[in-house]
């Protein structure tokens with residue numbers, strides 16, 4: 001056998017960098033991802049999106065240009081999600097190895113409710129994944145408007161900030177009063193205390209570039225506050241226990257207080273009705289409306305659906321799409337709420353669409369008197 005006939009020595013493939021993109025509900029993860037994916041530096045990127053609840057909309061809203069994309073709709077943030085992530089990463093590798101996909105980097109966008117510790121623990125300890133991927137960094141987005149309230153109320157948000165290599169402050173362009181600016185400075189101090197080693201970047205200032213976000217180097221928990229190592233150790237124990245623990249999770253339920261649900265209708269909605277419905281919702285339930293995402297068939301523009309985003313009391317300006325992303329032309333509104341009974345919002349929606357029951361007020365009655373029985377807290 002001549003040298004040229006020798007079987008080529010198998011060189012193990014270079015581990016693929018994997019970035020975890022996290023941040024609380026509505027912080028701006030998909031917006032940032034869309035921007036990043038347009039950059040030629042990220043043309044070879046596979047994306048895994050994890051959405052909370054059983055109806056996923058994000059995959060319709062990510063303007064993916066090429067490469068692989070997977071959506072994991074999984075509400076369970078312990079064993080199921082861990083397993084789903086492993087399965088999704090393995091599937092990507094299979095596609096890569098048999099030539100069905102070609103990518104050099106993976107970005108995992110977590111749900112805003114994700115506790116990052118189990119995901120990190122999985123990425124850092126699963127034997128096969130460790131061989132093929134290297135955790136390149138955790139990028140956490142923090143909304144400058146809602147960030148402080150979110151840190152006060154949601155332990156997941158604190159963990160997301162504490163484990164980050166890069167913290168990106170979003171929505172600083174919306175800070176237009178001296179009080180807002182002061183609140184932003186307090187938030188920055190708080191984030192620095194939570195995670196002194198993370199680089200803080202401002203999205204609106206154009207700092208969230210691929211060069212600043214990617215290539216963080218191997219993930220190093222020892223550079224984080226001591227809690228992070230403890231969380232990861234706790235997760236290692238939880239992962240071991242999960243082998244013996246297969247329980248059924250309601251994918252629309254996060255905990256006792258937080259849940260997701262969807263409203264949908266075939267009926268086109270008049271723009272004025274939609275505005276009234278959203279305003280009433282925002283003014284009545286504001287802070288407990290953790291997230292609202294919708295694609296809406298507006299009566300006046302049936303071929304150009306409206307995309308809506310609500311984050312706590314902030315209703316972002318609506319965007320109009322050039323066309324429907326797929327054949328499904330129904331209005332779909334996904335809500336993630338805290339301490340609100342889905343029935344309350346569903347009945348309000350029905351009233352605005354004219355689906356009233358004999359014992360319930362219609363839209364006019366609600367608008368004339370917003371204290372009719374829709375507004376209450378009902379856990």
Ligand SMILES: Nc1nc2c(ncn2[C@@H]2O[C@H](COP(=O)(O)OP(=O)(O)OP(=O)(O)O)[C@@H](O)[C@H]2O)c(=O)[nH]1
Nearest residue numbers: 024025026027028029030031112170171203309316
């Ligand atoms: N003004 C402003 N709006 C932003 C910024 N980043 C995101 N948004 C808006 O915030 C809303 C939510 O953004 P998304 O990117 O969908 O947030 P997300 O974190 O992916 O949301 P979830 O997946 O539900 O957790 C959208 O209306 C965005 O246009 C920003 O820096 N400035």
